[in-house]
Amino acid sequence: MCVLKIRSGWLLLLLFSMAFTGCYKKGEPVTSAATFIPAGVTAANVTHTNYVAGVLKNNCSTCHGKGGSADEFWLNTNTYQNASEFGVRIVETIVNGSMPPVPRKPFSAADKKMLEAWINRGMPQ
Numbered sequence: 001m002c003v004l005k006i007r008s009g010w011l012l013l014l015l016f017s018m019a020f021t022g023c024y025k026k027g028e029p030v031t032s033a034a035t036f037i038p039a040g041v042t043a044a045n046v047t048h049t050n051y052v053a054g055v056l057k058n059n060c061s062t063c064h065g066k067g068g069s070a071d072e073f074w075l076n077t078n079t080y081q082n083a084s085e086f087g088v089r090i091v092e093t094i095v096n097g098s099m100p101p102v103p104r105k106p107f108s109a110a111d112k113k114m115l116e117a118w119i120n121r122g123m124p125q
């Protein structure tokens with residue numbers, strides 16, 4: 001009887017851990033819940049320095065930076081000059097979801113709004 005109890009205990013543990021790891025493998029959310037917006041940055045004060053530079057560097061430069069797989073398109077993601085020259089198209093591709101390409105997660109709605117706010121403010125540095 002005692003042996004049986006231990007065995008069913010192990011079985012429960014096994015089932016529990018299978019269910020637990022299963023949670024992690026469920027389908028990716030359509031829109032990423034996380035945002036790249038640092039504390040204190042709003043649609044009224046967003047600039048290249050306080051927000052846009054970090055977004056491009058962390059999400060685009062692996063392919064669009066020097067030596068990346070798509071470096072023929074707006075090479076050098078890290079300068080303000082480049083970001084403002086191509087800004088409208090850069091933001092368009094993020095908002096319409098074509099960049100960054102699948103299987104990467106699309107940006108959150110909050111980030112899309114913030115990028116549009118930067119364009120609407122005249123792409124301040």
Ligand code: HEC
Binds near residue numbers: 070091
């Ligand atoms: C995994 C690699 C990869 C990443 C990461 C990536 N891109 Fe691209 N991008 C490409 C490739 C490949 C092309 C050219 C083919 C195409 O248009 O799909 C491209 C083309 C572009 C173009 C020019 C074509 C057009 O539609 O105007 C823009 C603008 C662009 N990407 C913006 C971005 C932005 C902004 C990010 C970051 C949020 C980003 N990309 C991240 C691979 C990438």
